[in-house]
Amino acid sequence: MARRGNGNGNGHGRKTPGERLVEVGDQIRGSQVWTSIFRPGSIFRRGYTDSPRNRSYVIMNSVLYHLHPVKVKRHAVRVSYTLCLGGLSFFLFILLTVTGIFLMFFYRPTEAQAWNDIRTLHTAVTFGLLVRNMHRWAAHLMVITVFLHMARVFYHGAYKPPREFNWVIGVILLLLTLLLSFTGYLLPWDQLALWAVTVGTNMMGYTPVFGPQVRFVLLGSKEISGETLLRWYVLHVLMFPFVIVIFMAVHFWRVRKDGGLSGPL
Ligand code: HEM
Numbered sequence: 001m002a003r004r005g006n007g008n009g010n011g012h013g014r015k016t017p018g019e020r021l022v023e024v025g026d027q028i029r030g031s032q033v034w035t036s037i038f039r040p041g042s043i044f045r046r047g048y049t050d051s052p053r054n055r056s057y058v059i060m061n062s063v064l065y066h067l068h069p070v071k072v073k074r075h076a077v078r079v080s081y082t083l084c085l086g087g088l089s090f091f092l093f094i095l096l097t098v099t100g101i102f103l104m105f106f107y108r109p110t111e112a113q114a115w116n117d118i119r120t121l122h123t124a125v126t127f128g129l130l131v132r133n134m135h136r137w138a139a140h141l142m143v144i145t146v147f148l149h150m151a152r153v154f155y156h157g158a159y160k161p162p163r164e165f166n167w168v169i170g171v172i173l174l175l176l177t178l179l180l181s182f183t184g185y186l187l188p189w190d191q192l193a194l195w196a197v198t199v200g201t202n203m204m205g206y207t208p209v210f211g212p213q214v215r216f217v218l219l220g221s222k223e224i225s226g227e228t229l230l231r232w233y234v235l236h237v238l239m240f241p242f243v244i245v246i247f248m249a250v251h252f253w254r255v256r257k258d259g260g261l262s263g264p265l
Pocket residue numbers: 082084085086087089090146147149150153156158159163166167168169170171173174177248251255260261262263
């Protein structure tokens with residue numbers, strides 16, 4: 001608490017700058033703002049080493065730390081067990097979100113502007129080419145890491161109960177990753193994009209019973225057009241990212257609820 005009075009020991013009743021600093025520090029630490037942020041369990045209060053109870057407090061009372069379990073199995077923190085492939089997939093998703101937002105500042109999804117905007121990004125925007133390539137490479141890499149993560153999970157038999165529900169969530173995540181990748185493919189509006197999507201949606205059209213209808217809804221017309229570009233843009237920047245974030249949250253939560261990582265082998 002704040003120290004008051006003249007008992008500063010210098011005999012003049014005035015406080016030295018050092019004493020005033022201590023007093024201000026005490027006032028800040030006693031304030032409501034400080035105590036409401038640094039509650040019991042904050043590492044800024046007592047560190048996180050004094051007792052098992054305090055360590056648990058630190059984890060449970062911090063929004064960031066509580067994503068981690070209070071205790072983990074020893075083998076689960078070995079990089080050689082998971083190869084960090086799930087974590088890498090998540091990291092790439094964050095990178096894709098950040099670089100994607102940058103690209104959105106310069107890209108307009110219309111027939112007349114899309115391709116030109118990409119060219120302008122290459123030639124006239126500071127770091128435009130770099131950020132576009134980061135986005136493209138991260139997208140390719142994410143497909144690879146998600147697939148390898150699935151292979152790792154399969155190798156460890158982690159698809160078996162009690163993790164079978166999380167395996168199904170994982171399959172949905174793989175599907176969403178591929179859909180994000182495919183919808184992004186059209187956006188540069190170049191020949192490669194146009195014909196890749198023509199082939200893809202033609203294949204879709206041959207699905208029995210509802211194939212032609214689904215193709216029509218996805219294209220927004222009978223042929224690939226500006227309507228298609230707008231639809232795929234909205235799916236790519238809004239719908240699929242939104243849905244994948246929800247499924248990722250469920251996925252991470254399930255890892256915790258299923259008792260942490262599987263194993264050891
Ligand atoms: C966007 C895609 C995905 C992300 C970001 C992701 C993320 C993660 C992370 C961070 C973990 C913790 C352990 C680790 O890093 O390996 C994990 C575990 C797990 N994931 Fe994924 N994952 C994705 C896709 C998948 C897919 C495609 C499957 C399977 C079809 C899957 C099934 C599982 C299972 C069963 C576990 C528990 C593994 C264990 O207990 O050993 N995930 N995931």
